[in-house]
Amino acid sequence: MSIERVPQLTFRAVLLSMVLAMILAAANAYLGLFAGLTIATAIPAAVVSMGVLRLLGGGTILENNIVQTGASAGSSIAAGVIFTIPALVILGYWDDFRYSWVLAIAGLGGLLGVLFSVPLRRSMIVEDPLPFPEGKAAAEVLKAGENPGPGLKILALSGAIGALVKLAAESGMKMIPDNAVSSGFVGKFLAYMGTNLSPALLGVGYIVGLNIGIVVLSGSVLSWNIAIPIYHAFFEAGxxxxxxxxxxxxxxxxxxxIWSAKxxxxxxxxxxxGGVWTLFSLRKSLLSGIKSGIAAARKGKGEAVAETERDLPMKWMLIALVLFVIPLLLLYQAIVGQWSVSIPMAIIMIVAGFLFVSVSAYLAGLVGSSNNPVSGITIATILFASVVLVLLLGRDSPIGAVAAIMIGAVVCCAAAVGGDNLQDLKAGYIVGATPWKQQLMLGIGAFSCALIMAPVLNLLAAxxxxxxPTAEHPNALAAPQATLMASVAKGLFGGxxxxxxxxxxxxxxxLIIAFDEWLKARKAHFxxxxxxxxIGIYLPLELMVPIFLGGLLSYFVERKHNVAFDDHDGKDRIHRPGTLFAAGLITGEALMGIAIAVPIVLTSRADVLAAPAALHFNQWVGLGVLTVVGWLLYRTSSKGMPH
Incomplete structure (x- = not known):
């Protein structure tokens, strides 16, 4: 059957994709506010799609590809939103998350990300292909989709485990604590160690791997076991x-x-x-990618193009770009009230958006969407925007920081979606999909996610x-990137x-950059x-420990199956059941966290679900639960995908 006749953009595929995108966006919003990380969702979405469409009479590989394409927007839009928009509440500009504004920023930013990434497809996927590891893994899952049942069972089981542990934790029934921590004084030095007991963080660690796990834990050790004791012993009196x-x-x-204040x-x-270095180190590849993408778009004019090579038409992309920028320009005008400022803001947003979508796509091609440093890209945007706005508004402007965050929020959403878009297009290229249909589906998925972000954020905030942390919310969701963005913007405007x-x-x-360049010159795997x-330096130590432990589990699985560090295809194959189990832990815990928030908000009681005091257990029980979850994760991945 020719590619033109294989169903792709069907009604059921679009509807299922939108539903999955919104669910996964809500889960990633919780995870990102909690731990400062989001995960790619294409593979779990592909497995769910294959199972659901089979129940509906069977689905083609290209239908399933469309579903995972739209659903994967759940991670990218969530990242773009939670890395930036909470800063507007932290700065005191908003009392809550305004629906129309969040929808405009997230929806239009996501759609711009799709448009900006279209010219990059040919250069990064066809002419000078990058690895795009998660795209390749998603394609392999789609091609092996004749028997999705075992994968669905793994997702369902681990999702139930993650949800039940979250329900039993401190924010739910209070049966087990959230952390196991020990601290004390050794002479005049502070000693501190501990771990969070979240299965989701264990799953995050398994997905990102041991290398990243070691790096983030080392950053936290630097803060909590070196810098804090030194500051307490020698500088506190100052x-x-x-x-x-x-x-x-x-x-x-x-x-x-000491950690919070200093x-x-x-x-x-x-x-x-790190954000500045990311841009500098990618300057040559970035310019090359943009030039070849534009050249490919011009070359295609007037030529017959195969279905598997048809992108969204450049003419319609330019029209859509203008239509999407106009409401953003009006939004900026509503903030600053000066056309002489709002017009430069829109120009900065367009230029930075295209620039950083290209950076994001390139990085996603090299290291995957889960490891894509979108937060560093956003910091660079906010710094650049702040410098320009200081010149236009003055350093004492009361709305300067807010304006910089607004620019950064749109660019962050665009960059996150752009990197994710190229990952999905890589999977589509491998399985023979039509690019413009995927690009359209990602736009639909991104806007679907934007529809639910404000209610989810308001629920979690309440x-x-x-x-x-406050007296009312002593264990608040840290929102590390948004707090950082607020601090940087405020610091540049009189704070x-x-x-x-x-x-x-x-x-x-x-020093870290220099060390990494030395490792690169030696062609080191690590x-x-x-x-x-x-991120490790900036976040509490206990959040990084389970991420490291999850990475350690993934390493043990590789050792058992004798998979080399750089054997990406082998790793994808070996880790598939473990990846599904880890994704289930993350999704189950995150969705339960959102579900728990509903009765808390309705009753205005944080302990509304608390079990009787006799059922409250100490941290050793929590450690035991986390150990069992880790064993199940290792066992599932070690056994491989059942047939």
Whole structure:
């Protein structure tokens, strides 16, 4: 049967894709606010699609490809939103997440990401192909889709496990704690260690692998086991307000206060230098990719093009670009009230959007969407936008920081979707799909996700809190990237930041970059991406420990099956059942976290689901539960996919 006659963009495929996209967007929003990371969702979506369409009478490989294409927008739109938009609440500009504004930023930003990425397909996938590891893995899953039942069973089982553990945890029934932590004083030095007991973080670690797990944990060890003890022992007296806050506090509380006020800004500095370095190191590849993509688009005019090579028409892309930019221009005008400022904001957004979509697509091609440093790209955008806005509005402008965040939010959504789009197009290229149909489906999926982001964010904010802990929400979702974006923008517009710590962090970041370049020159398999290290420096230690443990489990699986570090095809094949199990843990826990928020908000009681006190267990029980989950993850992946 010719490609033209194989069903692709069917009504049922579009509907299923939209539903999965919204579910996975909600799950990734929770995960990103909680841990500062999101995961690619194409493979779980492909498995679910194959199972559902089989129940509906069978689906073609190209229908399933369309479903996973649209559903994968759930991770990219969620990342673009939660990395930036909560900063508007953290800055105090919004009291809650305004539906129409979030929809405009996320929806239009996502659609711009699709448009900007279209000219890059030919250069990065056809003419000078990049690996796109997750796209290749998704294609292999689609090609092996004759028997999706075992994969669905793995997803269902692990999703139930993740949901039940989350229900039993501190925010639900309070049967087991969220963390297992030990701290104390060794002489005048603080000692602190611990781990979060989240199965989702274990799953994240399994997916990102041991290399990233080691890097993020090392960053946290630098903060919590080196920088905090040194600051407490030698520099605390130089800050009387912080010293008074810590006086008489437990070791754990003292460590938390020092980290919050001072040490986490080392991560800010490392992220800033990392974002700038990312752009600088990709300058040649970026220009080459843009030139070849535009040349390919011009070359195709007036020529007969095969169905498998047809992108969205350039003419309609340009018309859509204008139509999408106009409402964003009006949105910027509503913020600043000066056309002389809002027009440059729109221009910055367009230029930075195209530039950073290209960067994001290139990075996704090299290291995959899950490891794509979109947050570093967004920091660079906000810094550049802030400098321009300082010149236009002045450093004391009350809306300068907000305007910079608004630009960064659109660019972040576009960059996240752009990288994801190329990943999906790689899978489509392998299985023989029609590019323009995938591009259209990703636009539909992105806008579908944007429809539900504001309600999800408002629900999570009301139930758990977002940003800094408060008396009402002592265990608030950290929203690390959004907090960082707010700090950077505010610091450039009259706010006060611990610039000494940021400068030291930038120096640490420069050393990490130099070390990574040395490893690269030696062609070492192990690498130290600076943005991954910066995330570790910036986040609590207990969040990084289970990510490292999950990466360790993936390494043991590779050793058991004798798979080399750089054997991507072999790793994809071996890890497929483990990846599905890990994705189920993440999705189940995240969706239960959202479900738990509903009764908390309705009753205004954080303990509404709490079990009787006799059923509240200590951290050793929680560690036991996490150990069992880890064993199940290892066992599932070690056995391989059943037939």
């Amino acid at each position: 800050d009387p307000a912080l010293a008074a806050q810590i006086a008489g506090a437990s070791a754990g509380d003292a460590a938390g206060a 040490i986490r800004y080392l991560g800010v500095g490392a992220m800033l230098i 139930a758990y809190g977002i940003g800094a 006060k930041l611990p610039w000494t710590m940021i400068a030291i962090g930038a120096g640490v970041g420069a 690498r130290v991406p600076v943005l991954a290290a910066a």
